[in-house]
Amino acid sequence: MLQGPEFLRISGVKKYYPITEGLFRREIGTVKAVDGVDLEIDRGKTLGLVGESGCGKSTLGRVILGLEPPTEGRVLFDGQDLASVRGEELHQVRRRMQIIFQDPYSSLNPRQTVGRIIGEGLVIHNIGTPVEQKERVRQIMEVVGLRPEQINRYPHEFSGGQRQRIGIARALALHPELVICDEPLSALDVSIQAQVINLLKDLQQEFNLTYLFISHDLSVVRHISDRVAVMYLGQVVELAEAVELFRNPGHPYTRALLEAIPLLDPNLPKKRWAGRMETSGPVLPEFCIFQPRCAQSKPECEKTAPELQEISPGHWVKCLAYNPLSSRV
Amino acid sequence: MNSALLEVKNLKTYFLTEAGIACAVDSVSFKISERQVLGIVGESGCGKSVCALSVMRLVPPPGVTAGGEILFRGEDLVSIPEKVMQSIRGNEISMIFQEPMTALNPVFRVEDQIAEVLLRHKGISKNEARDQVKDLLRRVGIPSPEIRMRDYPHQMSGGMRQRVVIAIAVACNPRLIIADEPTTALDVTIQAQILSLLDDLRQTHGMAILLITHDLGVIAEMAEDVLVMYTGRVVEHAGVKELFENPLHPYTQGLMHSIPGRSIGEDRSRLEPIPGVVPSLLALPPGCKFNTRCPWSFDRCFREEPELLAPAGGHMVRCWLYQEG
Numbered sequence: 001m002l003q004g005p006e007f008l009r010i011s012g013v014k015k016y017y018p019i020t021e022g023l024f025r026r027e028i029g030t031v032k033a034v035d036g037v038d039l040e041i042d043r044g045k046t047l048g049l050v051g052e053s054g055c056g057k058s059t060l061g062r063v064i065l066g067l068e069p070p071t072e073g074r075v076l077f078d079g080q081d082l083a084s085v086r087g088e089e090l091h092q093v094r095r096r097m098q099i100i101f102q103d104p105y106s107s108l109n110p111r112q113t114v115g116r117i118i119g120e121g122l123v124i125h126n127i128g129t130p131v132e133q134k135e136r137v138r139q140i141m142e143v144v145g146l147r148p149e150q151i152n153r154y155p156h157e158f159s160g161g162q163r164q165r166i167g168i169a170r171a172l173a174l175h176p177e178l179v180i181c182d183e184p185l186s187a188l189d190v191s192i193q194a195q196v197i198n199l200l201k202d203l204q205q206e207f208n209l210t211y212l213f214i215s216h217d218l219s220v221v222r223h224i225s226d227r228v229a230v231m232y233l234g235q236v237v238e239l240a241e242a243v244e245l246f247r248n249p250g251h252p253y254t255r256a257l258l259e260a261i262p263l264l265d266p267n268l269p270k271k272r273w274a275g276r277m278e279t280s281g282p283v284l285p286e287f288c289i290f291q292p293r294c295a296q297s298k299p300e301c302e303k304t305a306p307e308l309q310e311i312s313p314g315h316w317v318k319c320l321a322y323n324p325l326s327s328r329v
Numbered sequence: 330m331n332s333a334l335l336e337v338k339n340l341k342t343y344f345l346t347e348a349g350i351a352c353a354v355d356s357v358s359f360k361i362s363e364r365q366v367l368g369i370v371g372e373s374g375c376g377k378s379v380c381a382l383s384v385m386r387l388v389p390p391p392g393v394t395a396g397g398e399i400l401f402r403g404e405d406l407v408s409i410p411e412k413v414m415q416s417i418r419g420n421e422i423s424m425i426f427q428e429p430m431t432a433l434n435p436v437f438r439v440e441d442q443i444a445e446v447l448l449r450h451k452g453i454s455k456n457e458a459r460d461q462v463k464d465l466l467r468r469v470g471i472p473s474p475e476i477r478m479r480d481y482p483h484q485m486s487g488g489m490r491q492r493v494v495i496a497i498a499v500a501c502n503p504r505l506i507i508a509d510e511p512t513t514a515l516d517v518t519i520q521a522q523i524l525s526l527l528d529d530l531r532q533t534h535g536m537a538i539l540l541i542t543h544d545l546g547v548i549a550e551m552a553e554d555v556l557v558m559y560t561g562r563v564v565e566h567a568g569v570k571e572l573f574e575n576p577l578h579p580y581t582q583g584l585m586h587s588i589p590g591r592s593i594g595e596d597r598s599r600l601e602p603i604p605g606v607v608p609s610l611l612a613l614p615p616g617c618k619f620n621t622r623c624p625w626s627f628d629r630c631f632r633e634e635p636e637l638l639a640p641a642g643g644h645m646v647r648c649w650l651y652q653e654g
Contacts, residue, residue, distance in 0.1 A: 052516035053487075159606045160373075189372035189543065194587035194602030201599075216516060223589035223600070260521035262546030264588065266569040 006076075007043040007210055008064070008178060012036055013073035015059050032284065033059040035234035036073070038308075041227075043177070046204065046211040048225030048242065050218055050257070056234040057214045061180045064212065065097055066090070077178065095125050098171035102183035104163035108155040114141075114166055115151040121174045136173060143206075144169045144199060161192035165199070172203065180212045185220060197224060218261060222246050227314075230254050233289045236308070240315040250317035253290045288320065296321065333360040333400070334537050335384070335422075335505055340397035342376075342383045344610075351610040353379040353392065355561040359554075361505065364531065366538045368552030368569070370545060370584075374607055376561040377541045381507045384539070385424055386414050401505070420450040423498040427510035429490035433482040439466075439493050440478040446500045465496040470526060488519035492526070499530055507539045512547065524551060545584060549573060557581050560610060560618040563637055566645040577646040579623045617649065625650060 015034040018027045033056045041047045049057045062068045064075055066082050075082045077093060085093055098121075101107035108117055115137050122133040138148035144165045155163055164184060171179055181200065185193045201224065203209060215221050221228055221242070228245045230238040230253065238251040249255045287305045291297045301320055309322045342354040354376045361367045369377045382388045384399055386406060399406040401422065406414065423446075426432040434442060443465060444458040453461075459478075466474035469492040482490055491511065498506055508527065512520035528551065531538055540551055548555055548569065555572050557565040557580065565578040576582045583603035605622040608614060614621055620630040629649050640651040 052518065161606060189607075190545075190584060190587045191372060191603035192606070194589075194600040195604075197589070198600055198602060218517070219589040256518055260517040262520075262524070262544070262550040264546055264549050264573060264585070266549045266552075266573050268549075 006040040007078055008039075008041040008212075009074075009076040010037060010039045010060075010064065011074050011076070012038060013060065013063055013075065014071045015056070015063055015068060016071045032234045034063065034070075037231075037234075037236050039229055039236065039239070041178075041210055041212060043210055044204070044208045045226045046213050046224055048221035048228040049212060049214045049231060050216065050221050050228060051231035052216060052257075054233075055231040057231050058182055060231075061099070061182050061212060061214050065099060065180060066094070091125070095121070095174050096176055097178040097180070098174060098176040099180045099182060100164075100167050100171045100184045103187050104160055104167055105187065107167055108163060110155055113152050113154060114146075114158075117155070117166060118169045118173050121170065125174060127174070137169075140169045140173050143172070143203070159192075160188055161195060164188060164192075164196055168196075168199065168203070172207070175207070176209070178210045178212070180214070182214045183216070184213075185215070186217065193220070200224065218246075218257060230257070233284060235289055235318065236316075237290065237318045238316065239308070244312070244315050248312075248315070250311055250315065250322065251290075251319050252294045252296050252321075256293075256295075290319075332362050334363050334365075334402065335361045335539070336398075336400040337380075337384065338398045338400070340380065340383055340399065341395045342379050342388055342392055343395045345391045345393065346611070349611045352561050353610060354383060356397070357556075357558075357561075357563055358397075359556055359563075359566070361537045361539060363504070363537055364535050365554065366531065366540055366552050368540045368542065368548040368555045369558060370542060370548050370555060371558035372543055372584075372607060374560075374610070375558040377558050378509055379561075380558075381424065381509050381539065381541055384507060385418060385422065386411075387418075387424075416450070419446050419497075419503075420501045421503050422505045422507065423501070423503045425491075425494055425498045425506060425508040425511045427513050429487055429494050429514060430482075432494050433490060435482055437481075438478070439480050439482065439485070443478075443493065443497050443500055446497055450501050461500070462496075465500055466493075468499075468530075469493075469496045470522070471496075487515055488522065491515060491519075491523055495523070495526065495530070499534065499536075502534055503536055505537045505539065507541070509541045510543070511540070513542070513544070520547075527551070545588065557584075560608065560613060562618065562647065563645075564619065564647045566637065567643070571644050575644070577640075577644065577651060578619075578648050579625055579650075580619050583622075617647075 013034055014036055016030040016032055019029040019031060020026060021028045037060060039047065051057045063070050080093060118140060119133050119137045122128060122136060128136065138151060141148045146162065146165050146169065158166065185196055188196060204211060213221060213224055225242045228240060228242050229236045230251065232253050238254045249258055285291050287303060288301045291301045304320060306318045306320045306323060308316045308318045311317050311322050338358050340354055340357045344351040344353055357380060359367060369380060371377045379388060383394050388394060394407055440462050443462045447453060447458045447461055462478055463474045466478055471477050471489060471492055512523050515523060527538065542548060552569050555567060555569050556563050557578065559580050565581050576585055586601040587603060589600060603622050616632050616634055617630040620626045635647050635649045635652055637645050637647040638652060639645045
């Protein structure tokens with residue numbers, strides 16, 4: 001088969017939301033939820049997308065799925081520009097990309113049976129006869145570790161971990177190629193998280209799935225991803241192979257994130273938070289977005305905007321410390 | 330010598346529901362001395378939060394504290410009149426709740442919410458209270474407190490709100506702070522700031538902390554002594570170093586194996602989750618409550634429930650693997 005370009009390619013994607021005021025909804029500014037992101041994912045691989053709340057990682061996931069149109073930029077899915085496809089063609093592309101949501105309590109309709117929830121995509125896409133659809137639902141329930149005889153039960157009869165399995169089954173029923181996992185573990189207890197992580201990894205191997213794995217939990221992202229992108233306030237500040245990123249974090253923000261994780265070793269010295277307080281308000285610094293919180297910021301950081309630099313093969317960092325010009329100064 | 334600030338003995342808190350009696354906390358005992366941090370760790374529904382609420386006497390109906398003693402400075406909080414409890418709550422024992430979004434009242438200014446507890450317990454004037462509020466906000470690390478004290482909660486970020494909640498909790502210099510998942514709703518960098526703030530306050534004011542969390546990383550960082558809870562029972566109780574170096578109970582071991590490698594290394598091997606789910610409190614199995622999920626269970630585990638005993642020097646565990654007879 002022709003390998004072709006990357007399976008998913010996002011170039012220059014921006015998503016701005018207007019801030020309006022008063023009766024006539026006069027626009028007084030914009031929130032730059034996603035501000036110029038370029039990413040690629042190869043088929044069958046996992047890209048981890050980490051960042052703290054409000055960094056735009058979920059918005060980016062929604063833009064990729066076409067649930068929100070980008071303000072600027074393109075999303076190429078298997079060589080196809082999502083903005084250019086319409087009607088039946090869009091319908092077909094949509095079948096190939098699915099999402100697993102964060103909260104297994106609010107993302108399942110409490111009035112529908114599990115069979116109907118999982119089979120809804122099959123009905124919408126008109127795949128098979130009703131009997132075949134039911135068979136497919138039973139089959140996929142078995143794949144994700146649910147008992148097929150529970151097909152007529154309702155979501156409230158299941159535990160949190162089982163509900164997340166229902167969400168996964170719904171996403172997989174249509175044989176998708178790309179699955180966006182938007183914080184699929186954060187509502188689950190640790191012992192159940194581990195079960196779901198193993199399930200996601202097994203399914204990826206079995207069906208050659210491509211994952212965009214969105215999470216705020218760096219330990220989970222490291223465990224599951226091939227490559228990792230770190231987002232801060234709408235921008236990707238670092239991108240590298242998972243092992244490389246955790247061994248050699250380049251951006252001060254990534255380092256701060258890694259240092260902030262409490263380690264499972266009481267013999268280590270206690271964490272002292274060295275960085276500065278979080279900023280508040282939607283007004284972003286003009287140049288480096290991390291500068292107000294950065295412990296290593298220099299005067300030039302308030303004058304020059306950093307670009308993503310390749311500091312070693314495949315390892316990109318957006319920080320002036322790696323700028324070849326500034327290092328000579 | 331009895332140096333315990335708080336001593337809980339055989340605490341039983343039950344919820345009397347229509348479907349039956351749920352023993353949310355079943356014979357839990359622990360001690361906290363001055364300046365100590367005791368951690369309680371466990372998954373949702375294990376009874377750790379109900380433990381905290383029982384100490385504060387804030388268990389919502391149909392929950393009742395059905396037995397046991399809660400000795401605070403030698404006084405049994407279970408039996409004292411509500412009036413006396415009110416003078417202790419927020420004053421000598423205070424609580425930090427999980428959700429900084431819902432713990433604050435959205436229609437009052439931050440200033441008034443902090444002043445409320447001072448006016449209630451300290452009998453000072455409004456002007457004195459205002460000065461103290463400013464001072465408290467500075468102590469919890471809020472920049473330009475004289476301006477931010479006029480804010481409403483929605484004008485602050487999650488981390489700032491949690492600082493305000495902490496300011497309310499420490500306003501009267503309590504002897505004991507109960508922190509129920511104080512950083513769960515926060516991002517990791519903010520979590521690190523809040524934990525180091527709590528530790529600073531403990532060292533400067535000498536208060537004890539009862540820290541309740543599901544995160545073993547937070548426990549490793551903060552606690553000195555740890556209780557591991559499962560289905561309302563304490564299954565393991567040990568010093569923090571001992572617990573992480575030598576976890577005895579299969580549940581504790583399972584929890585540690587479930588966490589993706591957090592040490593610096595490339596451990597990307599398959600995780601070993603605990604199979605199955607936590608049983609419902611209304612349908613607990615006979616014998617050991619962990620028997621259905623335990624890789625080591627044998628016939629005795631299905632017949633009799635083990636007691637919490639210390640096989641070796643102070644490290645207590647509720648498991649037949651470590652008990653003779």
